[in-house]
Every structure is written in structure tokens, then in C-alpha cells.
Amino acid sequence: MARRTKRLWADEEKRTIRFQTTAPGVSVAQVARCYAMSANMVFKWLRDPWYASDPEADEDLAADTPCFLPVDC
Known part of the structure; x- marks a missing residue:
């Protein structure tokens, strides 16, 4: 049986994921x-302020991040 390895997330990835949760309807x-x-x-x-992004970076991230659309599985 294969071992499960712990996934490590970079701070920038965490900020990106955090930002995606702020989209309306997501x-x-x-x-x-x-x-x-x-x-x-x-x-x-x-909840962790360490991964909070600054408002100026959020504007840049918003332009680069694709929008989420609701998907029914």
C-alpha cells in the first residue's frame, strides 16, 4: 500500500485559494x-492573518484569477 504524503502549500498559493473564496456565490x-x-x-x-493579502495585491490577483462558475455534479 502506498504511503500518503503531506502536501505543502506555498504562502502565495494559500493567499490565492483564500482570495477565491471571496467571490460572490462561491x-x-x-x-x-x-x-x-x-x-x-x-x-x-x-482565520490566520499571516495569509491575509493586502488590498493592492488583491486587485492584481483579480485580473489574473479565472472566475468560478457553478457546476452541478
Whole structure:
């Protein structure tokens, strides 16, 4: 049986994932599923001020980040 390895996320990836949860109509669970991770981990990053992004970087990130659309599985 193969061992499961712990995934390490860079701070910039965490900020990007955090930012994606702020889109209207998108839930934290949807974003977590896109990255195959637990929603609890995303909530932990949302509470942690270390991964908070500054407003100026959010504007740049908004232009580069694709929009999420609702998908029915």
C-alpha cells in the first residue's frame, strides 16, 4: 500500500485559494474540492492573518484569477 504524503502549500498559493473564496456565490467547500483538500484547512487559512493579502495585491490577483462558475455534479 502506498504511503500518503503531506502536501505543502506555498504562502502565495494559500493567499490565492483564500482570495477565491471571496467571490460572490462561491462557497469554501467548492474551492476546497477544486484543490482536493479539506474545507477545514481553508477555514484555518481564512482565520490566520499571516495569509491575509493586502488590498493592492488583491486587485492584481483579480485580473489574473479565472472566475468560478457553478457546476452541478
